[in-house]
Structures are given as structure tokens and as C-alpha cells.
Amino acid sequence: DIQMTQSPSSLSASVGDRVTITCRASQGIANSLAWYQQRPGTVPSLLISAASTLHSGVPSRFRGSGSGTNFTLTITSLQPEDIATYYCQKYDSVPWTFGQGTKVGVK
């Protein structure tokens, strides 16, 4: 099975900072990569699909990029409401594995 590895596992940044999270697949998955946000105590929600397509209602400060094995989620200007854990997930073929998550905090 293809493994999904996120880095870092956690980070702390200031409001307004640019934040970058990476997700690496152990084999190529084309652009079949989604990003989810899970705020504390809430249900995960879809941010980005097809590696770079913003889901409806998601602020434009969230950007996804990459294809093949290397993917990036960027928050261009961190806001207090972005405090959450972020997960990548492959969905090219089963199993639709998640990365282990990246916890984003504010300094």
C-alpha cells in the first residue's frame, strides 16, 4: 500500500505568517490528493481536492500544489481561526490513506 507522510507533525506560527505543510506519497498518485482541516473538537472538513482545487467556501489564503509524490498545503497569512490539525489523503485507489496530521498552533 502507498504510505502518506506529512511534515512537520506540528508547528507554531504567528498571525499573518506564511505556513507550509508537506505531504509525500511513497508512490505516485497523480493529483488525487485532498487536504482536510479539523479544528479542535469538530468534524474534519474538506479544504482542497485534486491537489489544488479549493472546496466551496474555503478562504483563498489556503493553497494546494503538487502532483505525483510531493504535495504542499500553504496558508498564505495565518489567521487565529486556522488553529487546527491538517490531514492529507490520497484517493487515487484504495486504500484511501490519510497522512498522520500536522497540528498548527499560534505563537
Add this chain to the structure above:
Amino acid sequence: QVQLVQSGPELKRPGASVRVSCRTSGYSFLTYGLSWVRQAPGQGLEWMGWISAYDGKTHYAQNFQDRVTMTTDTSTATVYMEMRTLTSDDTALYYCVRGGPGDYWGQGTQVTVAS
């Protein structure tokens, strides 16, 4: 609007089985498959498997292949996930999720396994 409404919390003894339901509404049920994802306390998301609402075809993650069965009831647009031979390691929040990628999630069902 699209809604996925799951059944209530469950408390089970080790070795027992549990069935969680996910009633969908607001879209054409047959058009999307549904996945089940679980999250143990303080842990990440774990994909368990997927079922086609159209024909009931399933794919299970290897960790759950022998213990989990997913089914659908097209008359009520409901998906079910049954897990057998529960252990304390199965204590988690269980989510149903529409599609791949998952654009709509149920509210989660807490399953607690304890003696």
C-alpha cells in the same frame, strides 16, 4: 442541503459487535459512494473502507477486512457499518463520509469498548 446523520453513541463489551448507521439526505443517494473513517482519542484519521451506494461494492482497509461489513439500504438512503469482535483499541469516533474526496461528513458516532 446534504446531510449525513449518524446513530447515537454506543457502549460495548469486549468481544461484542456494533452497528453504526448513517442516514443521508439532500442528494441522489446512488450517485456517491461512502467511506467510514475512525479517530481514536487524541489520534489521527484512519480510513476503514468504502461502499458504493449504486451496487453495494465494497473495499476494506486491510486492518478491517476480517471484522467490518458495510452495507446500504437504498430505500432509506442509509449506510451501515458493522464491526465484530470489539476490543478496547476500537474505542473511537466513527465518521461516515460522502465521496472521495470526502466533501460531507457525518457528525460522528462515539463507540466505547469497555468491560
